[in-house]
Amino acid sequence: MIKAIGFDADDTLWHNETHFQDMQRQLTEIIVGHTGDPDQIDAHLMAVERRNLRKYGYGAKGFALSMIETALELTEQRVSGAEIAHIIAMVQRFLDKDVHLLDGVIETLSWVRGRYPCFLITKGDEIEQREKLAKSKLRPFFKEVHVVLEKDPDMYRSIVQREGLDPGQFLMVGNSVRSDILPVLAIGGEAVHIPYEVTWKHEQVEPSPEASHRFATLSSIRDLPAFLEGGLRAPA
Amino acid sequence: MIKAIGFDADDTLWHNETHFQDMQRQLTEIIVGHTGDPDQIDAHLMAVERRNLRKYGYGAKGFALSMIETALELTEQRVSGAEIAHIIAMVQRFLDKDVHLLDGVIETLSWVRGRYPCFLITKGDEIEQREKLAKSKLRPFFKEVHVVLEKDPDMYRSIVQREGLDPGQFLMVGNSVRSDILPVLAIGGEAVHIPYEVTWKHEQVEPSPEASHRFATLSSIRDLPAFLEGGLRAPA
Numbered sequence: 049m050i051k052a053i054g055f056d057a058d059d060t061l062w063h064n065e066t067h068f069q070d071m072q073r074q075l076t077e078i079i080v081g082h083t084g085d086p087d088q089i090d091a092h093l094m095a096v097e098r099r100n101l102r103k104y105g106y107g108a109k110g111f112a113l114s115m116i117e118t119a120l121e122l123t124e125q126r127v128s129g130a131e132i133a134h135i136i137a138m139v140q141r142f143l144d145k146d147v148h149l150l151d152g153v154i155e156t157l158s159w160v161r162g163r164y165p166c167f168l169i170t171k172g173d174e175i176e177q178r179e180k181l182a183k184s185k186l187r188p189f190f191k192e193v194h195v196v197l198e199k200d201p202d203m204y205r206s207i208v209q210r211e212g213l214d215p216g217q218f219l220m221v222g223n224s225v226r227s228d229i230l231p232v233l234a235i236g237g238e239a240v241h242i243p244y245e246v247t248w249k250h251e252q253v254e255p256s257p258e259a260s261h262r263f264a265t266l267s268s269i270r271d272l273p274a275f276l277e278g279g280l281r282a283p284a
Numbered sequence: 285m286i287k288a289i290g291f292d293a294d295d296t297l298w299h300n301e302t303h304f305q306d307m308q309r310q311l312t313e314i315i316v317g318h319t320g321d322p323d324q325i326d327a328h329l330m331a332v333e334r335r336n337l338r339k340y341g342y343g344a345k346g347f348a349l350s351m352i353e354t355a356l357e358l359t360e361q362r363v364s365g366a367e368i369a370h371i372i373a374m375v376q377r378f379l380d381k382d383v384h385l386l387d388g389v390i391e392t393l394s395w396v397r398g399r400y401p402c403f404l405i406t407k408g409d410e411i412e413q414r415e416k417l418a419k420s421k422l423r424p425f426f427k428e429v430h431v432v433l434e435k436d437p438d439m440y441r442s443i444v445q446r447e448g449l450d451p452g453q454f455l456m457v458g459n460s461v462r463s464d465i466l467p468v469l470a471i472g473g474e475a476v477h478i479p480y481e482v483t484w485k486h487e488q489v490e491p492s493p494e495a496s497h498r499f500a501t502l503s504s505i506r507d508l509p510a511f512l513e514g515g516l517r518a519p520a
Contacts, residue, residue, distance in 0.1 A: 103379045111344040125365030138493035143339045175341035
């Protein structure tokens with residue numbers, strides 16, 4: 049029986065990846081005048097992000113630096129100061145942006161919170177995630193908030209243990225199969241996948257057919273209460 | 285009686301601010317050809333850092349962006365791509381650097397750890413602080429590690445409470461009067477100030493004469509065991 053529910057934040061409770069894709073589109077517009085090949089820009093940015101991930105971690109500041117590095121490298125440093133300033137300005141605007149909740153989030157959290165202790169478990173830059181949470185006004189729904197560097201089985205196990213639960217009593221809800229679903233299944237927990245409209249390339253993963261049978265997929269967080277009331281197993 | 289000891293990390297256990305001052309010096313060398321006034325560069329960088337602090341938090345990625353913004357603003361965007369690349373490269377080198385412990389840290393932690401549970405309490409960017417801790421090899425000395433966004437009385441109170449201690453049973457050791465000393469005194473804890481060779485400008489604060497009598501100042505972490513053995517009050 050489920051006794052606690054974890055929620056991912058970015059692209060599960062509020063829109064995030066769309067903003068990053070929007071910044072990436074603007075970067076392409078800036079550089080394409082120098083290089084002429086949009087696909088090359090996307091591929092290079094992705095490679096730079098991957099190269100920097102261990103050093104920069106997740107978040108907008110690291111993304112800003114990776115975009116600037118991409119611009120410098122693809123233009124052989126001919127990108128102008130005004131263009132660099134444009135890149136920084138769009139990241140600053142992103143950090144200043146309001147947080148937009150996904151449809152049905154408030155209603156669902158209100159319902160769930162009355163029945164289960166809820167945990168927010170989000171990967172990313174601590175200050176950015178805390179700031180988004182503050183803007184979202186969702187803090188009161190959660191017993192605890194964990195901003196973690198990586199969502200791996202050990203991290204989930206430590207949260208479950210700290211609550212004195214068995215892994216099978218914990219259910220995680222999120223949009224990323226790689227971060228929210230597979231590591232929770234790995235420790236014997238339950239998971240509900242709610243895909244977002246877009247998935248960050250670094251998070252894309254195809255679950256094995258066996259794993260796919262071990263978690264449910266809902267099309268909206270609005271369906272979570274009915275799912276929890278109807279028992280846990282999704283139709284295979 | 286003291287039952288637990290907290291240690292700051294940057295400039296208390298390992299060198300940090302000197303690296304930032306070194307980067308700032310290199311930034312000045314880069315821009316001074318455009319503007320001609322080194323003092324103006326320092327003052328502008330400090331203003332940009334302050335402006336960005338709430339958005340970027342502490343750490344090298346935010347510092348990199350603030351340096352780039354400073355370069356763009358002071359040169360009216362005439363700073364070259366090569367010069368921007370130089371700024372990013374020096375931050376990357378900083379992130380790749382080994383961690384250099386201050387003199388006496390290993391010996392002191394070995395002594396203290398055998399007598400008190402030790403906590404590492406550090407402000408900053410989570411991934412950067414965790415990476416420095418890993419490089420330092422000091423993790424085994426600490427019962428717990430807290431990377432926090434701000435060192436204020438509430439944060440210290442929550443750590444002390446979680447350990448089931450009274451504030452008067454907790455002693456904090458650090459180089460920053462603003463972050464490591466005053467907020468701990470404010471909750472009724474004890475504190476030992478060990479000044480570092482340089483203090484980050486944003487951390488500079490002059491304690492009131494009354495506050496100065498409420499904490500001890502040691503010239504080196506090597507003196508901590510003798511201080512702990514001799515009782516807590518420093519000669520006024």
